[in-house]
Amino acid sequence: MEALEHPPIFRLPGIPDHVTYTWLVMVILAAITFAASRNLQLVPRGLQNFLEVVLEQFMQMIDDVMGHEGRRYLPLLATLGLFILTSNLMSLVPGLAGPTGNLNTTAACAIVVFVAYHWIGVRKQGALTYLKHFAGPVPLALKPLMFVIEIISHLARPLSLTLRLFGNMVGGHILLAVIFLLMGLDGLIGWALSGSAVGAVVGGIGGAITIVFTVGFLYPLKILVAFLQAFIFVMLTMLYISGAIEEAEHHSEHH
């Protein structure tokens, strides 16, 4: 992929780009939250007001999906959501690299989710009860088969979380890189500037169409995808956590 995409402008020697820009995202988020919470007021203004609106949105989503008791998991969910959203949006800025465009970052997020929801489930219902749920409500003869299938489906969850975020981001990056390659000085605009009459007409019109297409369609689409993928990641995390804690009530009804 290095053949297509230009490396980011600022690089630390010896440190991979996604790690550098993960630190940048951490610095941005920490600075914003520090500046907003340094001088808390009862009637919020400015930055504090903005962050409160953001967190209210998260809380409303949690209330809708997990019920009121899901608010305990707001720190995990909001941190994941804000980190992924900031990373996705940062990958759209030319000259910066997005941490979520690398498989390691998304795998780290997905593994955190995987460990967290199993940990929450075990804490909520105890290890044995939690393990029993993998067998599901089927006859005794089918339980070993069901157990294996459930284990595989649970192992597929972090895989699909990882690959969904990574694939969406990298697919968009490759699309933009190919469009820029077609549009740039090696492509249509270069042809327009080359001096030939045909090139000036075809390359000029084609370059203008490509620029309008990129700015007017591809970038809004990628911003939408950035928000959507962060939303989906957080939403699936909520569903997994509520699946891990809800089964307690289900099971107690059966017995």
Next chain:
Amino acid sequence: MRRSLILGGVAVLVFPTAARAADGGAGSWIGPFAVIAAGIGMAIAAGLCGLGQGRAVASAVDAMARQPGAAARIQTAMIIGLALIESLAIYTLVIALILLFVKGIQFS
């Protein structure tokens, strides 16, 4: 025209030496096939994923038109479903990226 294209494709599939000759005689015939496989696989995955997502969105919009009050919940469920359908195409995209960009696959 179409027949000659099909014949050409069959010829490339049957006689890998032709592809090897086109590759500059480096003795690597996995690379061209990796590119072909990435393109065809991504096309099939994108087309069928589009069909599936179209069905999902069609019934979601139908349900929203019947029950405007429940539009928000239906929309949330639809987005989650779309993400789960889309991840199948994303798997193919990842396979295509591996075929195209991972150096180890192009046994030289």
